Amino acid sequence: MRIFVLWAMPLLAHDMWIEPSAFLVENGQNIAMRLRVGENLLGDPLPRSSRLIQEFVIEDAMGRRAVVGREGMDPAGLLRVMNPGSQVIGYYSKPSQVELPAEKFNEYLALEGLDSIAALRARRKEMGMDVKESFSRCAKSLLAAGAGSGDRVLGFPLELFAEKSPYGLTVGESIPVQLIYDKRPLVGALVVAVNRMNPALKQSARTDKSGRVRLKLGAEGMWMIKAVHMIPVGAEYASFWASLTFEMRAAVAVSKR
Amino acid sequence: MLLFVLLLQAHEIGTSRVSAQFRPDSYAIEIVTDATALGEKLEAAAGRPPVSVTDAGKLKRLLLDNDASFRRKVSLRFDGAAPVSPEIEYTVVPAIDATSAAAATIRLTGKIPEGAQHFTWNYGWTYASYAFTARSQTQWLEGGSQSKAVSLTDVIVAPNFYETARRYLVLGFTHIVPLGLDHMLFVLGLYLLNHRWRTVLLQVSAFTIAHSITLGLSMYGLVSVPSRIVEPMIALSIAYVAIENVFLNELKPWRVALVFAFGLLHGLGFAGVLSEVGLPRDEFVTALVMFNIGVEGGQLAVIGAAFLLFGWRYAERDWYRGRVAIPASLLIAAAAIYWTYERLTGVTT
Numbered sequence: 001m002r003i004f005v006l007w008a009m010p011l012l013a014h015d016m017w018i019e020p021s022a023f024l025v026e027n028g029q030n031i032a033m034r035l036r037v038g039e040n041l042l043g044d045p046l047p048r049s050s051r052l053i054q055e056f057v058i059e060d061a062m063g064r065r066a067v068v069g070r071e072g073m074d075p076a077g078l079l080r081v082m083n084p085g086s087q088v089i090g091y092y093s094k095p096s097q098v099e100l101p102a103e104k105f106n107e108y109l110a111l112e113g114l115d116s117i118a119a120l121r122a123r124r125k126e127m128g129m130d131v132k133e134s135f136s137r138c139a140k141s142l143l144a145a146g147a148g149s150g151d152r153v154l155g156f157p158l159e160l161f162a163e164k165s166p167y168g169l170t171v172g173e174s175i176p177v178q179l180i181y182d183k184r185p186l187v188g189a190l191v192v193a194v195n196r197m198n199p200a201l202k203q204s205a206r207t208d209k210s211g212r213v214r215l216k217l218g219a220e221g222m223w224m225i226k227a228v229h230m231i232p233v234g235a236e237y238a239s240f241w242a243s244l245t246f247e248m249r250a251a252v253a254v255s256k257r
Numbered sequence: 258m259l260l261f262v263l264l265l266q267a268h269e270i271g272t273s274r275v276s277a278q279f280r281p282d283s284y285a286i287e288i289v290t291d292a293t294a295l296g297e298k299l300e301a302a303a304g305r306p307p308v309s310v311t312d313a314g315k316l317k318r319l320l321l322d323n324d325a326s327f328r329r330k331v332s333l334r335f336d337g338a339a340p341v342s343p344e345i346e347y348t349v350v351p352a353i354d355a356t357s358a359a360a361a362t363i364r365l366t367g368k369i370p371e372g373a374q375h376f377t378w379n380y381g382w383t384y385a386s387y388a389f390t391a392r393s394q395t396q397w398l399e400g401g402s403q404s405k406a407v408s409l410t411d412v413i414v415a416p417n418f419y420e421t422a423r424r425y426l427v428l429g430f431t432h433i434v435p436l437g438l439d440h441m442l443f444v445l446g447l448y449l450l451n452h453r454w455r456t457v458l459l460q461v462s463a464f465t466i467a468h469s470i471t472l473g474l475s476m477y478g479l480v481s482v483p484s485r486i487v488e489p490m491i492a493l494s495i496a497y498v499a500i501e502n503v504f505l506n507e508l509k510p511w512r513v514a515l516v517f518a519f520g521l522l523h524g525l526g527f528a529g530v531l532s533e534v535g536l537p538r539d540e541f542v543t544a545l546v547m548f549n550i551g552v553e554g555g556q557l558a559v560i561g562a563a564f565l566l567f568g569w570r571y572a573e574r575d576w577y578r579g580r581v582a583i584p585a586s587l588l589i590a591a592a593a594i595y596w597t598y599e600r601l602t603g604v605t606t
Contacts (some may be wrong), residue, residue, distance in 0.1 A: 038384040
């Protein structure tokens with residue numbers, strides 16, 4: 001049979017995050033890792049695709065290992081908690097290419113706070129030109145198995161690093177986060193925190209000189225912190241989409257563990 | 258195909274799929290998607306907390322309750338006119354295990370406006386790329402983006418009787434010439450016995466009747482012999498016929514009987530090929546008969562070529578048997594013995 005394939009333009013770039021079947025886990029527990037793409041933590045499952053996976057790993061107290069899964073399946077990864085403490089899951093994708101009409105691209109730059117790229121396009125008099133962009137996902141998820149639930153740097157091109165464990169915070173407190181690009185703090189980038197059940201509680205801030213922001217976590221439930229960084233590559237652009245997911249529980253529930 | 262692969266690399270493809278079917282006056286569109294994810298989005302759109310529902314019964318109720326909202330992000334248009342309003346039927350298939358997700362199957366049906374030429378589709382309830390298949394064409398769409406227009410008037414011709422007949426006739430012929438060197442040499446072996454028409458006719462008829470029998474029986478599933486047995490025996494049959502040519506130059510009754518038996522074997526070999534290709538369900542007999550006729554054509558072409566090349570002018574000469582028939586038969590025998598060894602041991606060069 002002949003295969004006809006046509007691709008339509010994406011309307012806007014979407015977030016991508018890791019959604020585990022549980023955030024507070026026990027040693028020995030099996031967890032499913034769903035990859036999801038969408039907005040405001042509402043999204044669609046992305047089945048496991050070896051074409052897209054650059055790294056899909058878990059790092060715990062004993063080191064790093066691959067997150068396994070069945071090709072084409074959702075959930076994309078399955079793992080067993082092997083050591084107590086923090087479980088940092090990371091998914092770093094190979095770049096995907098998109099072509100965006102000028103208007104959509106400009107809209108997306110404004111939405112994601114990519115002002116320096118907008119300024120560059122203005123300087124180059126490219127505001128009316130369509131764009132070829134390649135984007136890579138740098139998603140992390142922080143799970144806790146008992147005490148010692150801090151984040152770890154996985155070394156992705158763009159990475160959000162929680163400087164305090166969210167599992168040691170109570171609802172209403174702020175989380176200090178550092179944004180790292182190419183092993184160095186990224187200055188002036190927009191970082192946003194979204195709560196799944198209360199999208200209205202969205203928090204955002206620009207990173208300071210040390211690449212840091214503090215974002216208030218004003219509700220229980222699943223949170224995603226996200227940031228996008230873009231660089232020009234010749235006449236085209238490359239973007240990196242960092243996300244970090246975790247869960248906030250009521251103080252009582254956390255202290256019991 | 259390469260293009261397809263490159264594009265697949267470039268997109269985050271989700272788990273939703275949409276297919277559209279068009280009859281002369283009606284359409285049916287089926288959306289298969291993750292039911293929980295859709296439920297969350299519908300709840301959020303209604304201003305409620307997007308609780309993850311996993312129970313199939315509850316999910317179905319949730320989808321039914323949000324029907325009006327669901328319709329707002331789905332658009333079906335004919336010829337660019339205002340969107341039509343379909344009948345929608347929601348079903349939810351429960352998750353098969355603890356890690357999988359319940360699947361929603363949403364069926365949209367309705368009448369095609371009279372005289373409509375084109376159909377366009379837009380589905381806004383997914384953020385990932387999804388396949389939209391209509392009239393044998395697949396478009397990869399992003400959620401919320403409009404499909405290219407699907408023509409409702411282009412005739413997509415299903416292979417009909419004549420097309421099927423032609424395909425299987427060609428398949429049968431090419432299985433002998435040029436693809437089936439072993440079958441070609443077998444037929445040539447039959448021709449080399451002697452140049453009398455009666456000899457050729459009797460052997461070819463016996464061979465044809467026999468291979469038609471086993472081909473037919475195999476294709477109806479009544480006979481099945483593994484190819485690891487059939488293929489070496491076919492090679493051996495070629496060697497036998499060729500070697501016999503060296504010692505014999507007239508048609509004996511046992512030769513016809515043996516050729517018949519060998520025909521049964523070759524028929525099993527033809528069946529192996531035909532099974533790999535498959536026979537269309539609705540034109541089974543046509544395809545089977547035409548394949549067989551194609552095989553006959555191939556055999557007759559081999560004999561015709563041999564006749565034109567050397568039989569016609571030299572078969573009556575005294576030196577024909579010594580200089581043509583016997584050396585050619587020996588070459589055929591050598592090749593066939595090698596094939597027998599190769600097919601028995603699985604050693605290939």
